Amino acid sequence: MTDARQPIFEMRGASKQFAGVTVMEKVDLVIYPQEIIGIAGENGAGKSTTLKMIAGIHKPTEGSMTLFGQPYAPNRYTDAVRSGVSVVFQEQALVPNLKVYENFFLSHETKFIRGGLVDSRRMIDLAEHHLKDLGLGHIDPRRLTGSYEFHDRQMIEIAKAFVLARFFDVEHPIVLLDEPTAAIGDKEVALLFESIRRFRNRASFVLITHRLAEYVTLCDRLYVMKDGKMVAEMPRPFETSRIHQAMVGRARDEEYYKEDRQLTVPDSADVVLSVDALSGGHVEDVSFKLRKGEILGIGGLVGCGKEDVARAVVGFEPFPAGGTVTVKGKPLPLRGRNKASIAADIGFVPKERKTEGIIPYLSVAANTSLAALRSVTAVPGFISGARESRLAREHIGLLRIRTTGPRQLLQFLSGGNQQKVVMAKWLARSIDILVVDNPTRGVDVGAKSEIYGLMRDLAEKGVSILLITDDLLELIGLSNRILIMRDGRLVTERPSPPDAKPAEQELVGFMV
């Protein structure tokens, strides 16, 4: 019945390649007036790229778009805004120390010039008029944006989309919602959705979110993407189970994850790490054991608490404080846990490589020896340049780090090679346990495969690995055993032997 109406936006056969890698392949998508649609998919499925293409941030390599019946080929985001397309960003694109009306018209001030000066009076009037019109009369355009709560700031962003659309003579704008609920609690989500429903008679919305349930609650129609392709389009009513069946089921390349090299770890193997009744923040009662030589994977949606478990093990503040973390029979203290964890031979490859893993201005050698300075001293207390270079060269060879040599600054290495240096930093200390949080994030395909090989090497040497990852295939392919978390709790444990790996669908069933 939607077909009877005229679409306001159409995307036909849109493809996108980044450096030869196809991230969107022949994607078709239409938006009707007064409609809320969703685009679902795993990480890397292409939903974010699709959204950015509508917003003019990425240009299609192939294919075309039309908006309100006209060809639509924005060169940048501001072109999209002028045509009536706005994005409400996850990390909020408002300047907190500007007033609400100043944020509304930021970068459009020239349209308000009168006698050489910006006519703020007219800006304020216009802002006030639109806020009242949208039922947001409680927001004072003259107040500082930062003085409003998160929910109101989100409303200000949405209002901005309407204000600018009207300002550029667009009757019915399209508002793109890029993970608007990623950082907010249930109450704010409910408020946001209520408001979006209220605005729907004057705009169309496109939603991207990590929580499938939100598509079910809010959307009229849902697109599902997988590996850059549009694989399903479903009308209301939909069920989460059907959505994730469409999302997952990707082919997994066993060789890529070196599954033939996976060790069998018997239950009788030594327990090197034991987490008991870990609680705090939104983590509740998480307990598990990690055995010698085992790769234990923890999966779950973004925000399920799996990163907090890693933080508690390595003492990266803030971390859940309740419960105990025991390493080789000794509990780690609450105060100074980071140092105690390192002293207990635990290494940590953090998620944010650039700000938590490497020091870009230091050389490969200095980054490699960072946690192992004691091993490169000849006279106690004094670093020996020769020993440090030797340590670096050893690891450059071992990990096949592509660099001009130990003295090259880390900032000139590719993401994958930087990540190998982060791992080298811990290998240089001879660790027993390695905690890795999304070890292949922002790493190219070739380096990924090498990092997987390296993790197998470590396991063969008896190192135990706690793997936290958002990448389901990586989780399944690498782990000996998989734990799934949901809303801060462990919901299932599933062995993952090479000959009987779980399917993505099976795990997703526990995640959502």
Add this chain to the structure above:
Amino acid sequence: MNLTANLRRLAPVLVLVALAAVFTAINPVYASADNLRNILFVSSILLVASCGATFVIVMGSIDLSIGAIATLAGVVAALVVPTLGYGALAAAVLVGLIVGVANGLLYVYLRIPSILVTLGTGTSLTGVILYLSDGGSVPIRDAAYIAMTRAEYIPYLPLVIVFAIVVYVFCIVLADRTRFGRMTLAIGGDEHTAKLVGVSVDFVKIQAFALSGALGGLCGGLLASRLGTATGNMGEFLMLETITAVVVGGTAITGGVGGVARTLLGVLVVAMLSNGMNIISLHPYIQTIVKGFVILLAVIALRRSPSGSQS
């Protein structure tokens, strides 16, 4: 490494050579043994203070109180020379150390930006100095203490130059060969990463400010000996000149890049420039203008350098 990168690394050396050539061409006196020794003499005092300042700057912090520390230490030294003799120099170092530790503690535990902490302590110290010196200067009557910096146990090398060389070498070893030195660089490069490999970031910060303070104090004790008196503003020039020397040497004001070894070049550029402009009788006002431009040029050069740019 390509040619331009090499050129950039050598830039401060080339500047030194160019300065010497230009000044000598205008007035040959510049290259005389007496004048060169004079340049080294002036450089020595600045080098001692700049070495300490480098550790602070490489960490991404700054010490604006260094001039006040030197002045206070000089005044204290002048006051205690009658009772302690050469021991006054140790007293100067101790005064600097105490202020440095206080700077570090305020910076770390109250989480006040270092620029504000040291601006505050520096200003307060100026008041303490006025009180101690009664608004004037404290003359030193101990001839031995005054002769100390000029004594030439090694021909042509006054003791103050020997002091500076010892401090310089000590600081290079500290910077390049110890955990402390490496961690100041790491903190300046990325504090988070440093923390996650188990560095006691707070402790390293306090140590760096303590070192900067102690060397500032030593500098004050030496200045008092050289001048034969301690005046209420004798260290004032150090605040800007240490920062200039460190930055001209090639240490990034934002931290993470550079080191003590290079600071010597910056010190020499500053000293040779001041001395040369005097020798060729450049108007003092113009001298100040030139000095300002030198800072700007150094910052621009550093920004373009590969180590300072974003990948």
